[in-house]
Amino acid sequence: MSSTLPSPAPQAVRLSTLQVLACGALIVTLSMGIRHGFGLWLQPITQAQGWSRETFSFALAIQNLSWGLFGIFAGMAADRFGAFRVLSGGAVLYGLGMAGMALSTSPLSFALTTGVLIGAAQAGTTYAVIYGVIGRQIPAEKRSWAMGVAAAAGSFGQFLMVPLEGWLIGSAGWQQALLFLGAVVLLIVPLALGLREPGFGGSQTPRREQSIAQALREAFQYRSFQLLMAGYFVCGFQVVFIGVHMPSYLKDNGLSPEVASYALALIGLFNVVGTYAAGALGQRLAKRHILAFIYFARAAAISVFLLVPLSPMSVYVFASVMGLLWLSTIPPTNAVVAQIFGVAHMSMLSGFVFFSHQIGSFLGVWLGGVLYDRTGSYDIVWYLSIGLGVFAGLINLPVRESPIVRTAQGVGAAA
Numbered sequence: 001m002s003s004t005l006p007s008p009a010p011q012a013v014r015l016s017t018l019q020v021l022a023c024g025a026l027i028v029t030l031s032m033g034i035r036h037g038f039g040l041w042l043q044p045i046t047q048a049q050g051w052s053r054e055t056f057s058f059a060l061a062i063q064n065l066s067w068g069l070f071g072i073f074a075g076m077a078a079d080r081f082g083a084f085r086v087l088s089g090g091a092v093l094y095g096l097g098m099a100g101m102a103l104s105t106s107p108l109s110f111a112l113t114t115g116v117l118i119g120a121a122q123a124g125t126t127y128a129v130i131y132g133v134i135g136r137q138i139p140a141e142k143r144s145w146a147m148g149v150a151a152a153a154g155s156f157g158q159f160l161m162v163p164l165e166g167w168l169i170g171s172a173g174w175q176q177a178l179l180f181l182g183a184v185v186l187l188i189v190p191l192a193l194g195l196r197e198p199g200f201g202g203s204q205t206p207r208r209e210q211s212i213a214q215a216l217r218e219a220f221q222y223r224s225f226q227l228l229m230a231g232y233f234v235c236g237f238q239v240v241f242i243g244v245h246m247p248s249y250l251k252d253n254g255l256s257p258e259v260a261s262y263a264l265a266l267i268g269l270f271n272v273v274g275t276y277a278a279g280a281l282g283q284r285l286a287k288r289h290i291l292a293f294i295y296f297a298r299a300a301a302i303s304v305f306l307l308v309p310l311s312p313m314s315v316y317v318f319a320s321v322m323g324l325l326w327l328s329t330i331p332p333t334n335a336v337v338a339q340i341f342g343v344a345h346m347s348m349l350s351g352f353v354f355f356s357h358q359i360g361s362f363l364g365v366w367l368g369g370v371l372y373d374r375t376g377s378y379d380i381v382w383y384l385s386i387g388l389g390v391f392a393g394l395i396n397l398p399v400r401e402s403p404i405v406r407t408a409q410g411v412g413a414a415a
Helices: 017-036 038-049 053-081 083-103 107-123 127-137 140-172 174-195 212-220 223-252 257-281 287-307 312-325 330-341 346-375 379-396
Strands: 404-407 412-414
Touching: 017 038, 017 083, 017 107, 017 127, 017 140, 017 174, 017 257, 038 053, 038 140, 038 174, 038 223, 038 257, 053 083, 053 107, 053 127, 053 223, 053 346, 083 107, 083 127, 083 174, 127 140, 127 330, 127 346, 140 174, 140 257, 140 330, 212 223, 212 330, 212 346, 223 257, 223 287, 223 330, 223 346, 223 379, 257 287, 257 312, 257 330, 287 312, 287 330, 287 379, 330 346, 346 379
Parallel strands: none
Antiparallel strands: 404 412
16 A cells, blocks of 8 residues: 655645745845855965964854754754745854854864754755745645755855955955844844745644654665755855855966956856756656756866966956756755655655865865875866766666655655
């Protein structure tokens, strides 16, 4: 005997699509927009504090690992209590973490605030929580598209916020810039009011056909879930290494800091197009094919970037191409998770997939700093990014997207 997958909330109790997308997009714009610019602080902070790049990189690596680890629990809490409480708590932690990043005077306090605290804040204010609301409140036929819109908002946040962050650092100083952004991020709290879902936080709690333990056992025993996690590991390795270390890589090679700021902004601008397109195409094409193409294309783009002479124009072309591929893995990956397992535990399962992404992020940003300090070059990490891109493209091809069938004994199989 099989059971059907849980459906989103009935239309009578759903939030409007416009409300979900508007509030969710603005929250992701703030949260992701600020964190995309952290690479701009690498040299100002290390030079002011007399720290090595490895010290800064380690704190950012801890941040990504903390984000992934706390994302699991943020997802569980959002599935159980609704997104509003998680988003509000995450916003407060974000503001405190930014203040700590500005005022830390030792590598330990810097790692605890910039790493652990901001990482936990990002877990509660980014995609896993927002996508859980989208999965529950938006019909399945529009879900992939809606996820693309939310991811595009995060990309627009990068385009909007990174130049602003560079301007703030130049005009007000790196400490004042961090304190100002710590206050701005608190705007997430009123925006989260628009994502208060019916049935959460009151006497009624949405009924689920599986416990958390059953949902986790089912997912981790399913081969396609394992492949999605492995591919997402590569995504994290590539984008965080490039996002954090490319500004310093360009400056080391004689290019001005403005080139790095414009490059990161171009990544954000073109990622608006890429993430929206990935979400929209996910309604029509096999999502595993979209993911495989993205990873193969990243490997090709990095290879060409390293082969051609480095110039502002080559940087801008590379940034534009990578922007199309930057966060475009997010809508199809999360849409496949919802398509296979349903939406009852979506925030939690997305949190586990994202934890794999953040392990990759940890290694990408940390190895970038370690190998640079050891060898004086980022070449090894660039080559690793190429090889991992090919690997991720290959392992996404056999992913099965059909809904899982749950038997009376709880054993899942592809329909």
